[in-house]
Amino acid sequence: MSRALGQIWASAAFRLALSYGVLAVGSSSVVSAVFYLATVGVVAHSADAKLAPLSDRLAAHYAARGRESVRQEIDQLLDDGVDQDTEVYQLVGPDGRKIAGNLAGWTPSPGEAGRVEDRGVIRNGQPSVSRLLPRLLPDGAILVVGHDLRDQLRIEQIVWRAVLLGAICATTLAAIGALLFRRQLERRIAAIHRTAHEIEAGDLSRRIPVAGDDEFARLGRDINRMLDEIERLMSGVRHVSNAIAHDLRTPLGRIRSQLDEALRFAASPARLDDTARSAITQIDELIQVFDRLLQIAEAEAGTRRQSFTPVLLQPVIADVVELYDASAEGAEITQVTQVDHRAATLGDRNLLAVAVANLLDNALKYAGRGATVRVRAEVRPDTVAIIVEDDGPGIPDAERARVVERFYRLDSSRSLPGNGLGLSIVDSIATLHWGSLRLENASPGLRAVITLPMIEPDAVPHLRASAQLCTPESAA
Numbered sequence: 284m285s286r287a288l289g290q291i292w293a294s295a296a297f298r299l300a301l302s303y304g305v306l307a308v309g310s311s312s313v314v315s316a317v318f319y320l321a322t323v324g325v326v327a328h329s330a331d332a333k334l335a336p337l338s339d340r341l342a343a344h345y346a347a348r349g350r351e352s353v354r355q356e357i358d359q360l361l362d363d364g365v366d367q368d369t370e371v372y373q374l375v376g377p378d379g380r381k382i383a384g385n386l387a388g389w390t391p392s393p394g395e396a397g398r399v400e401d402r403g404v405i406r407n408g409q410p411s412v413s414r415l416l417p418r419l420l421p422d423g424a425i426l427v428v429g430h431d432l433r434d435q436l437r438i439e440q441i442v443w444r445a446v447l448l449g450a451i452c453a454t455t456l457a458a459i460g461a462l463l464f465r466r467q468l469e470r471r472i473a474a475i476h477r478t479a480h481e482i483e484a485g486d487l488s489r490r491i492p493v494a495g496d497d498e499f500a501r502l503g504r505d506i507n508r509m510l511d512e513i514e515r516l517m518s519g520v521r522h523v524s525n526a527i528a529h530d531l532r533t534p535l536g537r538i539r540s541q542l543d544e545a546l547r548f549a550a551s552p553a554r555l556d557d558t559a560r561s562a563i564t565q566i567d568e569l570i571q572v573f574d575r576l577l578q579i580a581e582a583e584a585g586t587r588r589q590s591f592t593p594v595l596l597q598p599v600i601a602d603v604v605e606l607y608d609a610s611a612e613g614a615e616i617t618q619v620t621q622v623d624h625r626a627a628t629l630g631d632r633n634l635l636a637v638a639v640a641n642l643l644d645n646a647l648k649y650a651g652r653g654a655t656v657r658v659r660a661e662v663r664p665d666t667v668a669i670i671v672e673d674d675g676p677g678i679p680d681a682e683r684a685r686v687v688e689r690f691y692r693l694d695s696s697r698s699l700p701g702n703g704l705g706l707s708i709v710d711s712i713a714t715l716h717w718g719s720l721r722l723e724n725a726s727p728g729l730r731a732v733i734t735l736p737m738i739e740p741d742a743v744p745h746l747r748a749s750a751q752l753c754t755p756e757s758a759a
Contacts, residue, residue: 299464304457311453315446322442330369330430331399334416338428345420350374353426354383361385369431371406371413377423384427391417391425406431471499475506487514534569538562588715593738594635596626596660596667603639604658607647615653622660626667628735630716635669638712641705642671642731650675650728666718667737674728683722709733 345353357372361384373384375391388405396419403412415429474492481489490510491503545558604620611618628635639658646656650673659670678686687710706720709731713720718735 299468303464304454304461307457307460308450308453311449315449319442319446322438330435331414334399334414334428334430338416338418338426341426341428342418342420345424345426350376350382350424357383366430369434371404371411371415371427371429371431373425373427375425375427382424386413386415386427386429389415391415391427393419393423393425396425401432412436475503478506482510487517534565538565591629591631591716594628594630594632595624596628596635596669597622597624599632599636600639600658600660600669603636603643606640607643610647611656614647616647616650617655619655619657620659621657623662623667625662625739626660627738628667628716628718629738630735634712634715638709638733639669639671641709642669642733645705645731646671646673646675646729649673654728662737663734665737666734669733669735670730672725672728672730674725677724677727677729678722680724683724686722687720706731 341353341356344356353374357374360370361367361372371384371386373386374382376382379390381387381390385407386404387408389402396417399414399416401412401414403410404415405411406413412432413429414432415427418426418428420426478489478491487510490507493500493503493507541558542562545555600620600622604618608618643656643658650656654673654675657670657672659668659672661668661670687706706722710720713733713735716735718733721732721734723730723732
């Protein structure tokens, strides 16, 4: 039993519901107190408010007309049928003898005059609890005016019973509500628990069922989006692992075979030297692959964002295009550059240069001899676009979404040097810069578009000066 109670109390849902229940009980208690004061208090105040004026009137009557007239007035008040069930009067002479009234069992002393008291007395021959106001008259007589508290006490009892019953009902409902609220919350949370356990068991396709548009539904959708991203990343990791095992096994095997052959057949020093150099070259290529993987991981981690600064794109693109001039000339490829001098973004200049270089390297590699490669930077509403376009064979529509995956290569490009990481790096760099990479059909050829957030060069002094130096007028 104590363990079950402990489990219930350990539930945050139960404690939360119980807190609201305590708040509800406290609120009902305040309402009950206001109700009590508004009923019993008002009745008592109304009755007490009549005592002093009535006592003043009878005292003035006593002073003006004498004792006998007041006795007759008291007898008339007791017989007029008004408040007959509650009114209390007594007139006691200076010698302590009762002159008039329906009160017995108590004779006030002069020292008690002027104080309102609740006393148990005999009224009309019956026990009574009455509120009494004694008054000392000039000749030593004492006038007592009061009213019976029987009806007021009955009202108090009724109110107290109602308040107590209401408190019991409120407490019971609060406890039941806490349990129901806990059950409802646990039922909603149970779906999250089940999904979490199934995912923990290895089923990454499981998702939280979502219904409605309340807080739990919104939380479920947020968690499902997170799970979609986790599944995508895990699939990417599995794909990378498979790709690494597949693509790196061949060059490693080739290196081992060359070294083993050179050692087994006692090759000449010149042959050993050639074999060692070839192995070093191939190992350098493998190191380059791992460097690119580290570049992608660093970009996806977002650690480089801390060093972001405003970057003008024109000099970045110009440097990259100049770097590939020799390669383009060797392949008889024409490079056309058209960059808006206002194109600027917030980012890492070196990473943006790497992204442009990878796109340009792909275009020069796959466009074919005699092709034309256009590199542009356009200013769009709120964004800038870096566009590298060629008129080569392009990429089939069915393959275009997959070429950004790591190590993925088209069948037609496997005979060319490369490792299938170039577009993956570009996509990671674009994402790091709060942008995106999009591949389009250029009819003919391929158009690669990097879209990035734009900043105004005029907002940054050193960019404003650079933009002025890069304008066609200044170049002329």
